[in-house]
Amino acid sequence: MAFDVLDILKRNNLSVTDSRKKILEIFQQAGGALDHADIEKKTGDSFDRVTIYRTLQTFEAKGIIHTIPTIDNSILYALCKEECSQGNHRDNHIHFICDNCNTTYCLNHIPQSVVQLPEGFTEKRTDIIVSGICNKCK
Amino acid sequence: MAFDVLDILKRNNLSVTDSRKKILEIFQQAGGALDHADIEKKTGDSFDRVTIYRTLQTFEAKGIIHTIPTIDNSILYALCKEECSQGNHRDNHIHFICDNCNTTYCLNHIPQSVVQLPEGFTEKRTDIIVSGICNKCK
DNA sequence: ATAATAAATGCAATTATGTTGCAAAAAATA
DNA sequence: TATTTTTTGCAACATAATTGCATTTATTAT
Numbered sequence: 001m002a003f004d005v006l007d008i009l010k011r012n013n014l015s016v017t018d019s020r021k022k023i024l025e026i027f028q029q030a031g032g033a034l035d036h037a038d039i040e041k042k043t044g045d046s047f048d049r050v051t052i053y054r055t056l057q058t059f060e061a062k063g064i065i066h067t068i069p070t071i072d073n074s075i076l077y078a079l080c081k082e083e084c085s086q087g088n089h090r091d092n093h094i095h096f097i098c099d100n101c102n103t104t105y106c107l108n109h110i111p112q113s114v115v116q117l118p119e120g121f122t123e124k125r126t127d128i129i130v131s132g133i134c135n136k137c138k
Numbered sequence: 139m140a141f142d143v144l145d146i147l148k149r150n151n152l153s154v155t156d157s158r159k160k161i162l163e164i165f166q167q168a169g170g171a172l173d174h175a176d177i178e179k180k181t182g183d184s185f186d187r188v189t190i191y192r193t194l195q196t197f198e199a200k201g202i203i204h205t206i207p208t209i210d211n212s213i214l215y216a217l218c219k220e221e222c223s224q225g226n227h228r229d230n231h232i233h234f235i236c237d238n239c240n241t242t243y244c245l246n247h248i249p250q251s252v253v254q255l256p257e258g259f260t261e262k263r264t265d266i267i268v269s270g271i272c273n274k275c276k
Numbered sequence: 277a278t279a280a281t282a283a284a285t286g287c288a289a290t291t292a293t294g295t296t297g298c299a300a301a302a303a304a305t306a
Numbered sequence: 307t308a309t310t311t312t313t314t315g316c317a318a319c320a321t322a323a324t325t326g327c328a329t330t331t332a333t334t335a336t
Contacts, residue, residue: 050315069265124269130261136258138260153331189284192285193284
């Protein structure tokens with residue numbers, strides 16, 4: 001566990017700091033997606049709010065985490081799978097958000113160009129967000 | 139035009155007020171999706187910010203407008219099509235957001251249950267957001 | 277048409293959310 | 307271990323969103 005976290009930071013040429021280690025661990029334990037407020041809750045007052053914002057920004061820029069669109073005004077982040085490389089790590093994810101427990105699942109299913117766009121439209125990224133009830137809440 | 143707007147309000151048992159009429163007209167003229175800030179710009183200082191927030195909430199509750207997930211932290215709203223009834227007015231929309239001009243298009247294409255969910259997961263709503271370049275910006 | 281009732285609005289205050297500059301602290305490098 | 311580079315925390319600031327309440331406006335019943 002601790003090894004994984006160190007490894008991720010080193011692979012991405014990031015300084016190893018307490019906040020970065022802690023936030024990565026939180027993502028690993030959570031499994032699903034988290035927003036800034038979730039992380040702030042889980043870190044208590046160990047770190048400044050600003051540090052959390054900046055850490056999330058750094059991780060996203062490096063492709064360690066990716067954002068998930070939401071219907072409310074929060075920004076959800078989730079750990080990228082191994083396969084997600086710099087360029088395409090945002091593409092082809094399907095996310096499931098449980099209406100009951102609010103957990104976000106990253107489904108690894110890759111949609112085969114589902115959408116038929118009108119003439120003149122070019123697709124760059126497609127996000128599919130499914131909401132409903134998850135297997136734990138049913 | 140003015141008739142449409144009145145009609146919508148009456149069909150939904152809403153009091154006819156200046157702000158509600160104006161905001162509906164703005165949506166009709168815009169065609170695409172708008173967030174709170176867009177509407178505030180277009181109304182100038184005719185109405186208080188709070189009134190705009192409350193009007194959007196009311197419209198969403200009535201199924202007159204629906205929200206669209208976004209990757210930034212804005213809440214986008216768009217007029218529902220006629221066919222969208224109370225219960226399902228959020229389902230089966232595909233939205234296209236242009237990376238260049240930022241316009242949001244409501245595509246009427248209805249996906250035929252694209253996603254294969256794992257056992258125990260129940261789908262209630264599916265949002266598909268495609269981003270890229272629109273036909274005007276290409 | 278007018279009075280009574282109900283609903284919506286505007287204002288002020290409050291809370292939440294996000295950003296920036298800079299000095300101090302910590303990490304990486306030589 | 308000393309030097310350089312990077313990250314952090316603090317303070318200030320900016321924006322976004324919510325709530326309660328008095329006033330205004332719209333609806334309704336007479």
